[in-house]
Amino acid sequence: MGLSGRSTGMSVLSCEQLPVRAASNMKVISLGGNPNVGKSTLFNSLTGLKQHTGNWPGKTVAIAQGIYRHRDTDYMLVDIPGTYSLMANSEEEKIARDFICFGNPDAAVIVTDATCLERNLNLVLQTIEITPKVVVCVNLLDEAKKKRIDIDLNALSGQLGVPVVGTSARTGAGLEELVDAVHDIACGITISSPVRIIYEDVIEEAVSIVESIVNDIIKDKLNSRWVALMLIEGDEELISSLKTYTDCDLTAYEDLADKLIEVKERLNKAGIDQDSLRDRVVSQIVKTAEITAAKAITYNNKKYNSTDRRLDRILTSKSFGIPIMICLLGIIFWITITGANYPSSKISDLLFWIEDKLTAFCSGANAPSWVHGLFVMGIYRTVAWVVSVMLPPMAIFFPLFTLLEDFGYLPRVAFNLDKYFKKACAHGKQALTMCMGFGCNAAGIIGCRIIDSPREKLIAMITNNFVPCNGRFPTLIAIITMFFAGVIPGPFQSAVSTIILTGVIVLGVAMTMLISGLLSKTILKGLPSSFILELPPYRRPQIGRVIVRSVLDRTLFVLARAVVAAAPAGAIIWIMANINIGGLSLLTHCASFLNPFARLMGLDGYILMAFILGFPANEIVVPIIIMSYMAEASILEMGSLTELKELLVMHGWTWVTAVCTMLFSLMHWPCGTTCLTIRKESGSLKWTAVSILVPTAAGMILCFIFANAARLFGAL
Amino acid sequence: MSSNIIPLSSLPIGKKARVKSIITNGTQRRRLLDLGLITDTVVEALQKSPAGDPVAYQIRGAVIAFRTEDASGILVEAI
Structure with a gap:
């Protein structure tokens, strides 16, 4: 990831x-x-x-x-x-x-x-x-x-x-x-004399016959003995690669083709067909490795990997494997939620202090009001929100998740969940690409390259968006804190948030499997292909390195992308809120247009528009919602989540709106970067469209069902 | 084929066995060979995943998990 x-x-x-x-x-x-x-x-x-x-x-x-x-x-x-x-x-x-x-x-x-x-x-x-x-x-x-x-x-x-x-x-x-x-x-200072793997006599003879001809053709471009062996083995890939990279078309040489037929007949007579030749070649290499290893390695403790096995017996056990997995996820969320509160409010204090200074500067400099509006109220404020809401959870979640990854836990997740992916006729490695999606869905899509079967690769790509990426976590956390955990007193608050967030993620994983299964039975019919999963030894994570790497590589990168998307979005929102057509702002026009449809899903026009405008980066959805509400009534001074909740409630939010917004955040179209990545990786507009439609449809249907069920029961 | 030859998928957890033959073909066969699963290689069934499938095996110092379908393509002799 x-x-x-x-x-x-x-x-x-x-x-x-x-x-x-x-x-x-x-x-x-x-x-x-x-x-x-x-x-x-x-x-x-x-x-x-x-x-x-x-x-x-x-x-x-x-x-x-x-x-x-x-x-x-x-x-x-x-x-x-x-x-x-x-x-x-x-x-x-x-x-x-x-x-x-x-x-x-x-x-x-x-x-x-x-x-x-x-x-x-x-x-x-x-x-x-x-x-x-x-x-x-x-x-x-x-x-x-x-x-x-x-x-x-x-x-x-x-x-x-x-x-x-x-x-x-x-x-x-x-x-x-x-x-x-x-x-x-x-630099040629050391000239090595590498070991030569000696095959059975009959294979060696065949190789030497072909080698001399190959040598005349490819000269010193490649090791002719090895090329000869590969040709006898029938390695088509090598022939095509040779043509691509060196313009040397081996199929054009008739004498070579004749010799190849001749040696293959000889081998056949000796009872060695194509498949068994490959077996013998690989076996000889494996045996050579075995002998070499025996001469160089001493195991002073025969049970050297017993700690790993003991850990595996706990982490992948029948009774505890899956509960431990959910708990670990929960612990990561809990640390993220608890840890993000304090820096979040400090950063927002600082950024809004700067906003005040900017406002003072603008009025001091007699700048026209639209300059102040566009740059301070629009662009600066949206960017400030993105930074203060997004940065702390990201800076905490990324390193924690990477620690688990470095420890070697992710292959165990794949091991634990594989049966369910198999039931969905999906590839076992999809569990891995799904985990990569927690960091960034675009990275998850690229990760799908590890899946060889094209059918299963597409399934993994289409469903990757069902796990929320790091850009969507803060949105979920903010809504959960405001509407569900906020009513609960102090110390239990983050525990409740954690449980709800974990529940949302489990729903995302369940949807991944459900949709994968549906795809396997409809447009991507097929059986699961075989796969080999290595469970590597556990390793002590390098904590310092992980923190530095995650902050530099991931957090700043994602944040920069979010800010780049947030600045123009902030400008657009401000402009839309301030261009009046027939007495109402453009923003209100758009929101009212979307409103009836959004209401069906338990949202409102502004929320749906925020998701649409948030297409470049999911991180900016909540800031856009806030900006558009504030543009309607920009008297509020935003500081804490409590004030934010007041703003949302003023605009008609209930717990049903909150749940539907979370569901839709979990399941809607992938962000712009992810869509581009899907287009690039699948090479097909059609599958990109499917990847957009499937999660969107799922989200709309679930939101619709939930909102209407809530209304029904609320009315009763 | 003698009666103590079984598919690897039937090897009980904690038991060891010697590889006798691989009955799958093509790419999957080569992948198994690349893991070092040649004739007479000793494998040990280490443990099942929570849902019972796949199962992890010890192969030449590495731990590799196979789904039932894939493990049944490897014939072994229990030891």
Whole structure:
């Protein structure tokens, strides 16, 4: 759920835009590895580029790059997708492989997890088969030490035939050695002699027959032994990538085609068909990894992961798994709500003090009243509201949620909820993209790339908006505090708010599943596809780093976006409120036009218009409601939520209006950024339209039912 | 096929087994192989999710969860 410029789609690089050296003497280094090995932390430590740490495969599917300088050489570090393999089984694997093959990296760094090294070696060996310029980084050595796992780095290096460096990226240990090793490989100071995986004789023979022809065609563009092996395996992806990146069309060579047919017949005679050839190749790599690992790793404590298993038994237990999940969510909300009160009122005091000064300045400078109105009452006031209402909950919620994510809890959420997603015929990873939506729906939509099946990806995208993003939390919190918790005395107030907010979120999650199920049975018919979910080891979150990163990366970014949207919205509202047509303001005209329809849903014209004007960013919905009410009667001095409630009640708000506004906030069209992201990711206007219509229709129907049921029972 | 060969989905929690064969094909087969699920790999059923499905397995030091349908495509011999 990264929410930097990069993950919200502003700077996504597709594979076709492989990085270009900024200067001819700049070295390009690819940074690969399995998911969950701390690759992004390493990337950040080396380049200082602000970017979120991933806990999930494919999170870094957009290639990011950053620059660092070492020993008077500039290095461009390219963060390629985290994968288990380079066999091009998925989009990420294809991107990772294409980069290593055709991005011409001067060195390929493979980051591995010291606590799970054997499995990681699979990727290392596959990379070594492609290029000798590999540096293996054994990361998380501190975690391994805690689990009393000893890794003999020299033995490992000897086994693999490439440099091996141990690091603990989170503390920075070993990074110097890593950049040194990379330098030596990239500048040709170290010439490695990588291990060669030896396959069965019959496969080796086949490879050597094809290799000589391949070598004549591709020269030194790629490792011809590896290309030969892939061709015999029938790897179509490689052929098409070769054509795309090097203009080398292997299908144009008849002698190669003949040889391939010949060796495939030979293999068939030996009882090896296409599928079993692949099995044998992969098995040989896995066995090599097993042998290598056995020689380099000592487990001093056979039960090294018993703490993780014990935690799993509690956090995913039959009786407590789901209650704990809801409680954790509740605790986060409680801290957010309680913690946001104080700074919120301080910030609003400050900003409204500034407003007074601005007003005084305007009258002192004899500025025309429209200047004061437009800039102070319109733009400044809306922006001030956005900042004071939105900033504190965001600054608290983001870091807390990230802590859970860093701890490794989100895959457990997916594990707990998977059965329900399966029932909805949706993909298991949808639980993850849903969680990303809590941060930002646009980030959640981008996260949907981790889902391979196009049908399930669309379901995940269409339903992502049913979980409120960080921009909608403050709206919900403000309404809950005013209308439901406000009537309750002091200490219980935030507890009640928490329970209601948690209930709203649970409703959102339930709607996600319900709508996913409906889509699977109607316009997106199909069965759930298979999926593999890794439950990575738990890790102690880096609290300081998380706070800095969330405030810088996420909070300020989202806030800036909200302010950018709020300023023009404030101006529009003020102008609409001050242009009179036939004695009534434009604002009133619009609101009255929307009013009958809005009333059906338990809202009023102003609220509905606020949602429409809030299209650029959900954060500004409440400020717009306030502005439009105040434009009607701008005598009120806004300070606290109590005063705000008075304003709302004056305009006819009841608890029913409050509930309907919350429901509609939970379920309406996605914000502008999210819509653009859906358009970009789905590549289809039709599915973008569906993504807008589905949550909107759901929200309208639920609001309609609730409002009318309330009226009915109220009337009885 | 001898009688003690069972689908991985039938392996009781806490029990270990050796992989005998993978009966799915295509991409899913390759993904399983990439996890290191080759013949004779030892797997252990660790625990069920709250709703009983999926189940988490220990495979070569990593913890991987499979849905019942996917785990039934892996044939194992209990040990």
